[in-house]
Each structure stands twice: as C-alpha cells, then as structure tokens.
Amino acid sequence: MARPRSTQADQAILDATRAVLVESGWSRLTMAAVAARAGVAKTTLYRRWPGKSELVVDAVAVLFDELELPDRGSLAADIEGVVLSFARLLGHPETKTSLMAVVAESTTDAALRGRIKAAVVDRQKRLVIEGRVRAQARGELPPDVDPVRTARSVDLIFDVIAGAVVHRSLVSAESVDAAWAHRFTALLLGGLAALEA
Numbered sequence: 001m002a003r004p005r006s007t008q009a010d011q012a013i014l015d016a017t018r019a020v021l022v023e024s025g026w027s028r029l030t031m032a033a034v035a036a037r038a039g040v041a042k043t044t045l046y047r048r049w050p051g052k053s054e055l056v057v058d059a060v061a062v063l064f065d066e067l068e069l070p071d072r073g074s075l076a077a078d079i080e081g082v083v084l085s086f087a088r089l090l091g092h093p094e095t096k097t098s099l100m101a102v103v104a105e106s107t108t109d110a111a112l113r114g115r116i117k118a119a120v121v122d123r124q125k126r127l128v129i130e131g132r133v134r135a136q137a138r139g140e141l142p143p144d145v146d147p148v149r150t151a152r153s154v155d156l157i158f159d160v161i162a163g164a165v166v167h168r169s170l171v172s173a174e175s176v177d178a179a180w181a182h183r184f185t186a187l188l189l190g191g192l193a194a195l196e197a
Helices: 006-025 031-038 042-048 052-064 075-091 093-105 110-138 147-171 180-194
Strands: none
Touching: 006 031, 006 042, 006 093, 006 180, 031 042, 031 052, 031 093, 052 093, 052 110, 075 093, 075 110, 075 147, 075 180, 093 110, 093 147, 110 147
16 A cells, blocks of 8 residues: 655655755756755655656646635725735745746746646636636626636636736736736726626
C-alpha cells in the first residue's frame, strides 16, 4: 500500500521551487536544487511530479488558488476587489518571477502551455463564475439561458481582467491602484452590458 502524501512536504517543495526559481531562474532550476532546498529526497519530488515543468506550474498555481472574491455588495465593487487582490499577488517577487518564467518557457512548449491552462487559467475562472452568479442573484446581470454563450462570456471576461492586470503589473510595470481599478471596472461593465444584451 502506498504511503499517504504529506501536505507539509508538498508545501515545502512548492515553496522551495518558487524560491529556487527566483534565485536561479528557469534554466538553472533543477529537481536536485529544489529537493535540497525543501529538505526532501529527490525521489520524493519525482514521485509527485514527473519533471520540472509540472513542478513549477503547480508551484505557481497554488499562489493563484489563494485569490478569493469577497462579497463587497455590488458587481463593480467585487470586480475592483479582485483586481486589486490579483495585482497585489503579482507584486510579490516569487509570483512575478515564477509566472513570467513559466509563461516564457511555455512559448516553445505546447504541453507546458496546456498544463498552465488547466492548472492556473481554468481553475481561476471560478472567480468569474462566482461573480456572475452573485451578480445575477442581486439582479445586476440577467440569468444564464445559453450554456455555450455563458462559457464564452466567462472566457472573455477572464481574459480581459487577467490580461489587463498582468499587462499593467508585469509588462508595463505600472501601479494597479484603487483609481485604476475603478476606471478599469467602469470600462469592463460598460462592455459587459453590451455583451449580455
């Protein structure tokens, strides 16, 4: 019978992965370096992750799993809140370096792109779905009637929010402050009204 996985060991490995990535970069990150940093045997890593790409994506994904969508009373306030939370997360050196490294590497690795989509993008679309359901319950958005159209809307809303915040924070290196989040949300909601019509 297989031994149960240790959540504590997993956390130490993922933390170590991000730390080594920040210090050494993608090309010099090795499973051996992560194992040493985490204080585990290299075989422990390989039992959980087949290679560096899978390990780094999971190390990045758990950071984004911390994002939440607190109920702030309106769709606009909810969007502003998640935009500011996302920007704060991207401001942490380990998040910024890890995300940029894995995205850069994925430009020449289709399998890695697929893993990023499944582990990060698809999982975080939960925030858009949660926001839509909450806004519909408040009467701010019409109910969903066509699952295909809803899925397309969720994809587009996620792409617009994530794309804008990542671009502003990591590419342009500009501040995502409350004023920017407010203007961005007004623009998004104007477009969303047209999309839902």
